[in-house]
Structure formats: C-alpha cells, structure tokens
Amino acid sequence: MIVLLALLTIAVYTDFEGASLGRIRRLAGDWLECAVAGETDHEGRNRQATWYYFRLEGAAGRLVTIDLVELAGEYNYKPNRGVIDDRTPPVYSYDRRTWRHLTGVEYDPSVPLLRLRIQPERSPVWIAHVPPYTTGDLARLLGELRGHPHFAERVIGTSAEGRELLLVTVTDPDARGDKPVVWLMARQHAWESPTSWVAEGALRFLLSDSSEAASIRRRTVFHVFPMVDPDGVVRGGVRFNVHGYDLNRNWDAIDPEKMPEIAAHRRAVLDWVDGGGRLDLFLTLHNTETAEYLEGPPDGAFRGLLERFHKLLVGRSSFEPTRPASLAPPSTDPARKGRMTVVQGLYRDRKIPAFLLEQRISFHPKLGRFPTVEDRLKFGEDLVRVLAEVVGAGPVPPRPQATR
Ligand SMILES: [Zn+2]
Known part of the structure; x- marks a missing residue:
C-alpha cells in the first residue's frame, strides 16, 4: 500500500490498477496541489498529461480543494498547455461502477491549473479523468461472454x-x-x-439474445482487438507502451x-488477409x-465508403462530428520515421480500408450531457448496427415495437 499523503485524516492513494498521480503538496488544511504524472515517449518528447486516477480517504463531509498542475505537454512535437481544462472535468465515484462528472471546476490557463472542489458524501471516493476501464473489467466481461x-x-x-x-471473434459459425x-x-x-466501454457495448449487444443481434451474427463476422x-x-x-512507443504511430517502424x-x-x-480472409472495414476507436x-484510409477510392459510414453514424448514433469526414494523409509526418498510424500502416501494407473514430x-451537445458509461455502451450497440449495414450485410430490420 502506498500512502502518498496522510495529514489529519485525508489521504490520497494510488495503490490499485490504473491509478496515477504525480507529486502531492499540501497548500493548506484540506487544500492539496497534485501534479498529473504524465508520460513522455522513448525520446523524452511528446509529454502527455491526460490521465489521473486516485482514491481519497477520510474526506467524507469535508470540502476538499485539489489543484491539478503540471498539465502542459507536447503533441506531435508541438508544445502546448496541455488539454485538461474546464471542458474536461473529472469524474468521481464511491463504488467505481457509477461515475459522475464533478461540477464547478475552475481553470487557470496562466499556470496552467485545474481546480476541483469536492465535498464527498462518503469515504473513500475515487477521482479520475474519465471513467476508468481496467484489465480486470475486460476479464470480467470475457468471463461472462465465454461459453x-x-x-x-x-x-x-x-x-x-x-x-x-x-x-475476440463473434459470428454464427452455422451460417x-x-x-x-x-x-x-x-x-x-x-x-x-x-473506447473500452464502447467495445464492451458492441460485444454485449452482438452476443445478446435479441433477434437483431442473431441476424447480424448470421450475416457478418466481427473481429475485435479489445485492448491493445x-x-x-x-x-x-497515457499513450505510450512501457518502452515509450506510441501504439498509434510507429506502424512503419515495427520492432x-x-x-x-x-x-x-x-x-x-x-x-x-494473406490467408484469403475478407476485411471489409477496420475501425480503431479513440x-x-x-x-x-x-x-478514412489515404485513398480516394474509399471516399464513397467513408461518406456512407459517416452518414449512417450521424443518423443512427450519438456521433456528432466537429469536422467533416476526411481521408488520412499517407503519413502523419513523412519526414520522420515512426509516425505512421494504424490507419496509414494497414493501408500501406495491404490496402486495407482502415478508419479512425x-x-x-x-460536453456532448447531441446527448445534452457529458458522456456517461451508459452512453458509451449504447454507442457500441449502435456502432454494430451501423457497421453491419455499411459492409453490405443489408439494413438491419428494426426491433419489434411493443404494440398497445
Ligand atoms: Zn488515441
């Protein structure tokens, strides 16, 4: 057990899977300054500070102020103030199943600093950047689906x-x-x-008892890489493997x-693909x-597929684009090796129609709230319907409606 800070009765813990926090300093009574640990790549570049997850104990009923600092970083070799601000308030939970967004956060870009105030009803309380999804969550899901x-x-x-x-592969082998x-x-x-909650929603729906899911399994094969x-x-x-390599770059520098x-x-x-398998559409979730x-893939020949996919996503899911659908360039940075994404790499290797979402x-205007775990699960379900239709398995018949 690692006790990072224990003063009076408030303590911050990071002794569990997926936890992360940098140095902690007490500014006054129940006011803490916590650095976001962040992560750099194999060259010490591209620092990203977009993950924190910790447990607060002994804070029930007390008004605790937490200043998150050391947010600045670098993206694709360009320095920035970081991307954590008042548009990305943390989530908190008392049981690590139900996560709520914290309201009333304050952002000071001059530091930069994100100030949280929380008066927990109970102890302990977990606080994270977005609702966590661990290898334990995946193991539990697969345990339910197995068989x-x-x-x-x-x-x-x-x-x-x-x-x-x-x-993971889902299809009806008798069809x-x-x-x-x-x-x-x-x-x-x-x-x-x-993205893991979306994948879980997709798998749960695909393997559900509904006649619609059974029909999709008869007509389509779904392969899923659940956790890269x-x-x-x-x-x-944050975004690098243990050796510091970004797993959505480096698809041209395989080691x-x-x-x-x-x-x-x-x-x-x-x-x-080399064994003769079809691959109608590959999609990486981000x-x-x-x-x-x-x-979409860097090839104008896939423009029609991109537009069809985009239109169905907009029409049949919570997807609300902030920019038009586009085709990827052949490489993220042609001058530098190790900057190719999975979309660019699979297209280069086998002309695979690979997409990135x-x-x-x-805050999500179409949902009218910050996206919840339930919203992600539902999106996974809707995504399966859209994908089945996009790859030409025909429109999925609507669910039977209850009559009254
Ligand atoms: Zn990503």
Whole structure:
C-alpha cells in the first residue's frame, strides 16, 4: 500500500490498477496541489498529461480543494498547455461502477491549473479523468461472454510486460458463406478508457439474445482487438507502451522487441488477409477532449465508403462530428520515421480500408450531457448496427415495437 499523503485524516492513494498521480503538496488544511504524472515517449518528447486516477480517504463531509498542475505537454512535437481544462472535468465515484462528472471546476490557463472542489458524501471516493476501464473489467466481461457458441478468442501475442494480447471473434459459425468482415480495435492509448466501454457495448449487444443481434451474427463476422495496450492500462499510462512507443504511430517502424503490441496486432490482421480472409472495414476507436470525427484510409477510392459510414453514424448514433469526414494523409509526418498510424500502416501494407473514430470526452451537445458509461455502451450497440449495414450485410430490420 502506498500512502502518498496522510495529514489529519485525508489521504490520497494510488495503490490499485490504473491509478496515477504525480507529486502531492499540501497548500493548506484540506487544500492539496497534485501534479498529473504524465508520460513522455522513448525520446523524452511528446509529454502527455491526460490521465489521473486516485482514491481519497477520510474526506467524507469535508470540502476538499485539489489543484491539478503540471498539465502542459507536447503533441506531435508541438508544445502546448496541455488539454485538461474546464471542458474536461473529472469524474468521481464511491463504488467505481457509477461515475459522475464533478461540477464547478475552475481553470487557470496562466499556470496552467485545474481546480476541483469536492465535498464527498462518503469515504473513500475515487477521482479520475474519465471513467476508468481496467484489465480486470475486460476479464470480467470475457468471463461472462465465454461459453456463448458464437464467441471465440485467441491470444495473438504478449505485451512488452508479458500480458496476453487478445483477438475476440463473434459470428454464427452455422451460417456459412462469404460473409462481410468488420474489425474493431480499442485502447491503443491507455487513457482512452471510453473506447473500452464502447467495445464492451458492441460485444454485449452482438452476443445478446435479441433477434437483431442473431441476424447480424448470421450475416457478418466481427473481429475485435479489445485492448491493445494492457501494460499501459495496468500502470495508469497515457499513450505510450512501457518502452515509450506510441501504439498509434510507429506502424512503419515495427520492432517486435520495443513495440510487441504493434507487431502482434499487425501480424494478426495481415495473416488473416494473406490467408484469403475478407476485411471489409477496420475501425480503431479513440478519444479526444473536444473533437469528434471520422477519418478514412489515404485513398480516394474509399471516399464513397467513408461518406456512407459517416452518414449512417450521424443518423443512427450519438456521433456528432466537429469536422467533416476526411481521408488520412499517407503519413502523419513523412519526414520522420515512426509516425505512421494504424490507419496509414494497414493501408500501406495491404490496402486495407482502415478508419479512425475520435469521440470527445467534453460536453456532448447531441446527448445534452457529458458522456456517461451508459452512453458509451449504447454507442457500441449502435456502432454494430451501423457497421453491419455499411459492409453490405443489408439494413438491419428494426426491433419489434411493443404494440398497445
Ligand atoms: Zn488515441
């Protein structure tokens, strides 16, 4: 057990999976300054400070002020003030199942600093950047789904720290034929836990008892990479693997020692395609602070597919783009090796129609609230319906409506 600070009765703990916080200083009684630990890449560059997750004990009934500092960083080699501000208030929970957004946060860009005030009803209370999703959550989900006759899983490799990397496949094996194939990827970046909630929503719906899901399983194959960076998820990382490599860059610099996660996931996709498998659409799921958009492969031939996918997402899900659908450039930075994303890499390797979906964590006008865990699960369900239709499995018949 690591006690980072114990004064009077308030204590901050980071002794659990996914926890992260930097140095802590007491400014006065119940007023703490907490640095966000952040993370840099293998060259000490591109510092990102977009993850914190800690437990507060002994604070029930007390008004606690927490100043989050050391937010500044760098993105794609350009320095910035960081992206944590008053548009991205933390979430808190008393049981780590129900997460609520904290209201009334204050941001001071001159430091930069985000001030939180919380008067917890109970102790302990957990506080995080977004609702966490750990390897324990994934294990629990797979434990529930395992045994369904239309569920299969395979270990495709191990992470730098030796954790299993998984591929889950959902389809009805009794319905044979040349079915369209969709491939989903979640959690290339450890902090982006909402992508795991989306993947969970997708898998739960796909394997549900509904006739609609059964029909999709008969007509479509879904492959899912549920967690690309389990090491980062366990240690409370941000966006680099344990050796400092961004797992959504470096798809042109494959090194099985330094970035075994990229090597294993890439190999699984290429082996499938090289073995004659169809791959109609690959989609990697990501989060940003305030932007939401869909990006397609760097090839104008896929413009029609991109537009069809985009239109269905807008029409049938909570997706609310902040910019038009676009095709990716061939590389994020052609002058520098190690800057190719999975979208760019899979297109370069096998002309795979790979897409990237970014979803915001800030206030969502279409939902009318900050996105909740339930919103992410529901989006996963809607995404399955949209994907099944986009890859040509035909429109999914609407659910039977209750008559009255
Ligand atoms: Zn990301």
